[in-house]
Amino acid sequence: MYLRAQNVSKVYQEGLFFRRKRCVLRDVTVEIEEGHTLGLFGPSGSGKTTLARILAGLDHPSSGVVIFNSKELRGMRGHEFTEFRRSVQMVFQDPESSLNPMKTIGRSLREVLDLLRVPDGEHEGIIKEALEVVGLSEEVLCRFPRQLSGGQNQRIALARALLLNPRILILDEPTASLDVSVQAQILNLLKEIQRTRGIGYLYISHHPAVMRFMSDSVCELHDGMVTFRGPVEKWKTGSTAGARSTDA
Numbered sequence: 406m407y408l409r410a411q412n413v414s415k416v417y418q419e420g421l422f423f424r425r426k427r428c429v430l431r432d433v434t435v436e437i438e439e440g441h442t443l444g445l446f447g448p449s450g451s452g453k454t455t456l457a458r459i460l461a462g463l464d465h466p467s468s469g470v471v472i473f474n475s476k477e478l479r480g481m482r483g484h485e486f487t488e489f490r491r492s493v494q495m496v497f498q499d500p501e502s503s504l505n506p507m508k509t510i511g512r513s514l515r516e517v518l519d520l521l522r523v524p525d526g527e528h529e530g531i532i533k534e535a536l537e538v539v540g541l542s543e544e545v546l547c548r549f550p551r552q553l554s555g556g557q558n559q560r561i562a563l564a565r566a567l568l569l570n571p572r573i574l575i576l577d578e579p580t581a582s583l584d585v586s587v588q589a590q591i592l593n594l595l596k597e598i599q600r601t602r603g604i605g606y607l608y609i610s611h612h613p614a615v616m617r618f619m620s621d622s623v624c625e626l627h628d629g630m631v632t633f634r635g636p637v638e639k640w641k642t643g644s645t646a647g648a649r650s651t652d653a
């Protein structure tokens with residue numbers, strides 16, 4: 406299984422009266438494969454989240470295509486689209502804001518399964534397994550997000566993504582809001598999950614050390630353009646446009 410953005414560009418309209426166009430991604434091609442981690446690196450505003458949202462099907466490219474297992478995302482309907490939704494999950498930077506503060510953890514997790522029409526009788530087993538994978542006990546199910554630490558909430562966000570047995574995870578700076586020791590725990594947990602489940606990751610960060618620890622290959626973006634794409638061993642931080650552009 407693979408997920409590819411092919412020659413993707415994204416243009417936003419800006420301003421209420423004089424509609425200016427702003428190109429935030431230009432002709433970007435990246436591919437995420439099962440069992441591998443592609444690190445997406447770049448300064449703030451370089452287009453990382455925009456690309457991640459397009460790959461997750463949460464936004465549309467202005468031109469170019471997203472391909473999931475040789476099928477174009479735009480043309481997917483019914484069963485095919487449901488399969489994509491299950492297989493490609495996104496985990497965001499701030500776990501607390503991605504969980505509903507008014508709902509218990511248990512309810513938030515069950516809702517994901519309801520949405521995909523997983524029979525009620527299977528909920529308990531699936532949730533229990535996902536909690537085990539992220540190292541939390543069932544005790545958290547009756548708590549609200551504000552009653553958990555940042556690290557625990559990020560584990561819940563990860564458990565929620567894992568409920569659907571995804572093949573690709575898009576991780577948008579998932580440790581950015583955590584302190585250093587908790588960050589290390591989550592990074593190690595992600596590596597362990599990948600080792601046992603063979604999930605493909607797109608890992609977004611602007612920390613070179615995290616990129617090196619997590620990635621098999623790296624794509625570096627500057628002003629929406631790819632300035633490096635290749636194995637992590639060949640990557641040097643701050644590749645400038647065109648200077649080190651290589652195909653993996």
Ligand SMILES: Nc1ncnc2c1ncn2[C@@H]1O[C@H](COP(=O)(O)OP(=O)(O)OP(=O)(O)O)[C@@H](O)[C@H]1O
Nearest residue numbers: 417418429447448449450451452453454455456611
């Ligand atoms: N909905 C939108 N409308 C207009 N411009 C947008 C929109 N979303 C993002 N942008 C702009 O697109 C550019 C890229 O944003 P994006 O969030 O993808 O960058 P990023 O690399 O993820 O940044 P960060 O590391 O700070 O999260 C930024 O200049 C941002 O202001």
